[in-house]
Amino acid sequence: MIRSNYFLMVPVLILFMFSATRASAWGSSGHAIICEIAWQNLTEKTQAWVEPLYKEKGFDTFAQSCNWADQIRGDDRFNYLAPMHYVNVPKNAGEYSQEIAICGKKSCVTKAITTHIINLKTERKNLSQSLLLLSHFVGDIHQPLHVSYAQDWGGNKIKMAAENKFGAVLASNLHQIWDSWLLETLSLSDWRQAANSLNKNISNSQKQTWSEQQDVHLWAKESYEQVKLIYAQLDSTQKVTTQYADKHANYVRQRLQIAGIRLATLLNSMTD
Numbered sequence: 001m002i003r004s005n006y007f008l009m010v011p012v013l014i015l016f017m018f019s020a021t022r023a024s025a026w027g028s029s030g031h032a033i034i035c036e037i038a039w040q041n042l043t044e045k046t047q048a049w050v051e052p053l054y055k056e057k058g059f060d061t062f063a064q065s066c067n068w069a070d071q072i073r074g075d076d077r078f079n080y081l082a083p084m085h086y087v088n089v090p091k092n093a094g095e096y097s098q099e100i101a102i103c104g105k106k107s108c109v110t111k112a113i114t115t116h117i118i119n120l121k122t123e124r125k126n127l128s129q130s131l132l133l134l135s136h137f138v139g140d141i142h143q144p145l146h147v148s149y150a151q152d153w154g155g156n157k158i159k160m161a162a163e164n165k166f167g168a169v170l171a172s173n174l175h176q177i178w179d180s181w182l183l184e185t186l187s188l189s190d191w192r193q194a195a196n197s198l199n200k201n202i203s204n205s206q207k208q209t210w211s212e213q214q215d216v217h218l219w220a221k222e223s224y225e226q227v228k229l230i231y232a233q234l235d236s237t238q239k240v241t242t243q244y245a246d247k248h249a250n251y252v253r254q255r256l257q258i259a260g261i262r263l264a265t266l267l268n269s270m271t272d
Contacts, residue, residue, distance in 0.1 A: 025085065025143035027180030028067045029191045030256060034139045035066035036195035037260025038267065041207070046271045053128040062135075063191060069136035084112035084137060086146040086154055087220060096147060096224035098217045109141045110216045120270050135263060141216065142259035144230060145175050147223040155230075161239040174230070177240060182252050185245040198257050210258050211265040219262070226251065 026034070039062045042050065050062055059065035069085070072078045087109050088102040103111055116134035119125055140146045148154045155174030162172045162181050172181060188194040213219075 025140040025146050025179060026256070027183055028070070029189050029194070030143070030180070030183050031066040031070075031136060031139045032063040032191035033188065033195045033198065033256050034142070034259045034263060035135055036061075036063040036191060037199045037202075037257060038135070038263040039063060040195070040199050041261060041264035041268075043268055043271065046268045049271050050131065050267060053131045056128040057132060063195070065132050066135045066139065068132045080106060081112075081133070082106075083108055084133075085109060085140045086148075087141075088150040088154075089147065089224060091149050091151055093224070096217070096221040101217075101220065102150065109137050109146060110220055113137050113141065113216050117266065131267075134266070138219075138263045138266070139259055141219045141223060142255050142262075143178060144223040144226040144255075145178050147220045148227045158234070159238060162244075163239075163241045174234075177244075178230075182245050182248060185242055186249050186252060188253075188256075194256075195260075198253060199260070202257050202261065206257070207261055210261040213262065214265065 054065035116130045145155045158174040
């Protein structure tokens with residue numbers, strides 16, 4: 001399913017119905033933010049390698065190309081990619097580990113990232129598609145609800161009501177709140193502006209730390225730690241306000257920064 005961008009007309013209540021597939025992580029602006037941060041941290045050599053690959057797919061910028069994996073949803077030729085956007089864990093899992101991860105017969109996000117890293121570094125087959133998928137899946141794994149539970153489709157079955165920044169109510173679910181509502185509410189919808197601001201606020205020590213953390217299962221573990229907090233804090237009223245966004249603002253912004261730096265490190269390693 002390609003998740004639609006949504007704009008609320010005050011004071012109309014808009015109801016959205018979602019299919020059984022997972023929604024796209026971070027929404028289109030989130031993926032673009034991550035990839036723009038990555039682009040700004042690529043070496044000139046890596047940029048020169050990446051640019052013709054995303055342009056081959058018809059995109060003007062690397063940031064825009066990182067939504068290709070969601071744009072092709074609904075195209076039967078790419079149905080096999082659907083389970084690669086997430087990884088499941090048992091509902092009672094105390095923490096994520098590679099041993100308990102439920103990857104499934106058709107892969108999952110941790111396996112897909114590893115597969116495309118290997119392809120880009122060694123096999124070098126269908127490089128443009130592999131680049132766009134890797135870049136998208138790195139964004140996916142840093143969205144907490146893409147490392148969660150099969151029983152509720154990563155929060156898609158948990159119906160929530162969320163207010164936008166104007167105080168109007170949007171009918172939604174937990175997954176959509178984390179995919180796009182938080183970014184919109186935190187004024188991160190303009191991906192260029194948001195990426196520039198977030199990148200400028202990354203310290204050299206943070207870049208060093210995040211660059212050294214290249215274990216895909218660590219990334220999944222981090223996301224699952226946040227998932228446990230998200231579920232523990234679910235309100236029985238099933239309603240969230242802008243206070244919810246304020247509470248998670250620092251986490252969301254930093255998660256986008258971390259994903260961007262880690263993606264840049266991965267891609268720079270391809271041209272070393």
